[in-house]
Amino acid sequence: MTGNPAPAAAYKGPLPRATPETQPFWDGAKAHKLMLPWCEDCGQAHFYPRALCPHCHSVRLAWRQASGRGKVHTFVINHKAARGFEDKVPYVIAVIELEEGPRMMSNLVMDETPTPENVHVEMPVAVVFDDVTPEVTLPKFRPVR
Amino acid sequence: MLKDWRAAITGAADTAVGELPGSSCMGLHAEAALLALADAGLRPGQIDGVLCAYSLTEPHPMLASVFCEYLGIRPSYSAAIQAGGATGCVMAMQAQALVEAGLCRHVLVVAADNRLTGMTRDRAVAALADFGHPQFERPYGVTIPALYALVAQAYMHEYGATREHLAAMAVAARTHALRHPKAQMRRPIAIADVLASRPIAEPLCLLDCCLISDGGAALVVSARDAARDAPKPPAALLGSGQKNTHEHIIAAPSLTAFGCRESAAQAFGRAGVRPADIDVAEVYDSFTITLLVELESIGFFEKGEAGPAALAGALDLGGRLPCNTHGGLLSYAHSGAAGGLFHLVEAVRQLRGEAEARQVRGAELAFVHGDGGILSAHCSLVLGRG
Ligand SMILES: [Zn+2]
Secondary structure, eight states: OOOOOOOOOOOOSOOOOOOTTTHHHHHHHHTTOOEEEEETTTOOBOSSOOSSOTTTOOOOEEEEEOOOEEEEEEEEEEOSOOTTOGGGOSEEEEEEEETTSOEEEEEBOOSSOOOTTTOOTTOEEEEEEEEOSSSOEEEEEEEOO | OOOOOSEEEEEEEEOOOBOOTTOOHHHHHHHHHHHHHHHHTOOGGGOOEEEEOOOSSSOOTTHHHHHHHHHTOOOSEEEEOOOGGGHHHHHHHHHHHHHHTTSOSEEEEEEEEETTTSSOHHHHHHHHHTTSOTTTTGGGOOOHHHHHHHHHHHHHHHHOOOHHHHHHHHHHHHHHHTTOTTOSOOSOOOHHHHHHSOEEEETEEGGGBOOOOEEEEEEEEEEHHHHTTOSSOOEEEEEEEEEEOOSSGGGOSOSSOOTHHHHHHHHHHHHTOOGGGOSEEEEOOSBHHHHHHHHHHHTSSOTTTHHHHHHTTTTSTTSSSOBOTTOIIIIIOOOTHHHHHHHHHHHHHHHHTOOGGGOOTTOOEEEEEEEETTTTEEEEEEEEEO
């Protein structure tokens, strides 16, 4: 059969390799849901996902979908690319404080070139999902106005 | 009067630093070790303990064992320690514990790497990306400068530090390096040069970042009775402390308050001194922000004060706290775990009065600090002229 679409340029950035304890997070991302592990004993969410609650060390954990809303806790406008990011500079790496409390790292998806004038600490953001390969989706964040 | 001490640095040395074509990681280890042994007036066979760090150019899971074999010694105790940039101070603290416990009389502490000439650019970049969390940081394109820039941005937001304040750290380091005949960077720089240098990870620019160097350094840490025969005045290990709060930046409890406060408080407490008593400080400076945060967290300056003070010359000779008098990682050299040992070697030279054009007059108490990861692992030491 002919007429296959030309393959998209191969994604060159490092990809996460899920472990049993993080699989629900990456499965959630693929389904365009931001999932967080919650502790059934102390009632707090944590990030990154692990086999126990780092707040009280309980192993009674449950996954729940997060709102996807948060704010920029801190950020960097990165000019010297990590491997696989050569065609993306300058790009923003941000630490996002989620509404539910935990902080996670992500990239900001911007409509314009990032500058210190258009990216701010405390800026409200919301999750978007970037299907970087057929298997892997990375949660990223977009400024909300 | 000095607290009653039980362990001291009796030998301290470093190799040439910078670009050393033809050098090897183990060759630099051996050279630094023999220089430190000669400085302590010891033969290799008199060493009964060895502490090594890690290497990016010749990595091995048993580096201390590799080193002892290479040098041709068979000490009764050896181990390798990996705590990133804190390793130099952690090794000194561990050596102190070994001699104070009576397990060893003379512990050789040694680290070296030929990161400048011994690695391809690709390998060096890949090795440095390993610091990010493999699933939750690296997919977002992190680099070590970017991770430190995240701290810089948070700190500037909370305490009003400016890029000029960060630049003042780089200029202070260069000013000191100009007085050190071995320093890698010998061209004067001004604040404007730092601000105008190429952006790497905004707000950090090229001159906010440490060097990449070949080089090695070593210490001999001796028990007090064994230090009696040392040819040079011992630098007493008066107090030490550690604190780890996280490894990955996403798990840091705070991006503006770090473990250096607690590690330093422990070291000062054990030494029975206060920050204001310190004559000279050698503080880890992988980036300008690293030094600024540490100077303010350790208690040498109030929050928001280190930058303006540095702009006014506080870190220079004759200033309130002469700091990184060899030029630090920013302007002297940075070759892996040896980078943190350069700070310790300089502290010993200052306490002995051997620092020539960069000597802090009458230096009796020195403070040395190392941090590893992204301000993750901290180790502080207070040294005194024995
Ligand atoms: Zn819990």
